[in-house]
Amino acid sequence: MAALDALLAGVRAGQGRTLMIEGPAGIGKTALLDEAGRRAGGLMVLRATGGEFEHDLALGVVRQLFEPMLWRATEAQLARWLHGPSEIAGRLLGVGGSDASVHGLGIDEAAVRSGFYWLAVALAEDSPLLLLIDDLHWVDLESLRWLLLMVRKVRDTGISVIVATRAGEPGVHGSLLAGLARLPDVELLSPLPLSAAGTDRFVRTWPGFEAARTEFADACHELSGGTRSCLQSCWERQRGWAWGQVARARRACELWCPKGSRGRCCSGCDGWDRRRSGSRGR
Numbered sequence: 001m002a003a004l005d006a007l008l009a010g011v012r013a014g015q016g017r018t019l020m021i022e023g024p025a026g027i028g029k030t031a032l033l034d035e036a037g038r039r040a041g042g043l044m045v046l047r048a049t050g051g052e053f054e055h056d057l058a059l060g061v062v063r064q065l066f067e068p069m070l071w072r073a074t075e076a077q078l079a080r081w082l083h084g085p086s087e088i089a090g091r092l093l094g095v096g097g098s099d100a101s102v103h104g105l106g107i108d109e110a111a112v113r114s115g116f117y118w119l120a121v122a123l124a125e126d127s128p129l130l131l132l133i134d135d136l137h138w139v140d141l142e143s144l145r146w147l148l149l150m151v152r153k154v155r156d157t158g159i160s161v162i163v164a165t166r167a168g169e170p171g172v173h174g175s176l177l178a179g180l181a182r183l184p185d186v187e188l189l190s191p192l193p194l195s196a197a198g199t200d201r202f203v204r205t206w207p208g209f210e211a212a213r214t215e216f217a218d219a220c221h222e223l224s225g226g227t228r229s230c231l232q233s234c235w236e237r238q239r240g241w242a243w244g245q246v247a248r249a250r251r252a253c254e255l256w257c258p259k260g261s262r263g264r265c266c267s268g269c270d271g272w273d274r275r276r277s278g279s280r281g282r
């Protein structure tokens, strides 16, 4: 949170910075981007997410970032934002002129990247600008190249960028991602799993778990390794635990279950019961 607050304070003071949140699945990267968005009062926030099945959609993430803003804009804003080098960005999005596509119409890809860079600069002249990009490992090639250009220049522009990516996930364009992470202006942030004490506090925020026993929180911590998504599914009681962990999940449930529902409070218990009755049947 301190890194986020420092970055947001920097954006408000006109400094451009880039933060790369990197960590395994479920560790809380998207939640941190959400929090950055919530704390970004007074800034213009544009957000996009890479898609597992959309990484071949040219400029897909760039479109997600800018299209909603441009479609809502007034004529006066469009005239201010889309002129000179950024005019090509408007044409590509079919705003303020004719539509086109990146490939096949003889459009210079470098000019397109530069056009969207200048569009971001024009927006930032109206209001401090924060770009949030999630699931960077699935971002399309053209958007990634544009991002590399942006990140190299943000220091001069007052635009800040926060991206989130899975560690150890090579992604579709792994070498570009690695190149981005190595840029001197990119700060890396690696969220850690919750500690036992953190898990204990987290578990007690769940409705109905305010008075959970420490043993229950310890069992949750043991099962989840402190990974927030595992804890979340424990709470939602829907997904159950990986097979080898069911007996331990049952132990965790038994520690919590209210009298009368003992051993039948969650999917961990259900799975354990199903397995037991299934093996009896065979």
Ligand SMILES: Nc1ncnc2c1ncn2[C@@H]1O[C@H](COP(=O)(O)OP(=O)(O)OP(=O)(O)O)[C@@H](O)[C@H]1O
Binding pocket: 023, 024, 025, 026, 027, 028, 029, 030, 031, 032, 166, 202, 228, 229, 232
């Ligand atoms: N600090 C937190 N406190 C409480 N819950 C959290 C926290 N961070 C994350 N969570 C919860 O944990 C789950 C996983 O978090 P999140 O989706 O942010 O993970 P992720 O790192 O983005 O995962 P992925 O790589 O799969 O996108 C979510 O349900 C989220 O609500």
Ligand SMILES: [Mg+2]
Binding pocket: 029, 030, 031, 134, 135
């Ligand atoms: Mg995520």
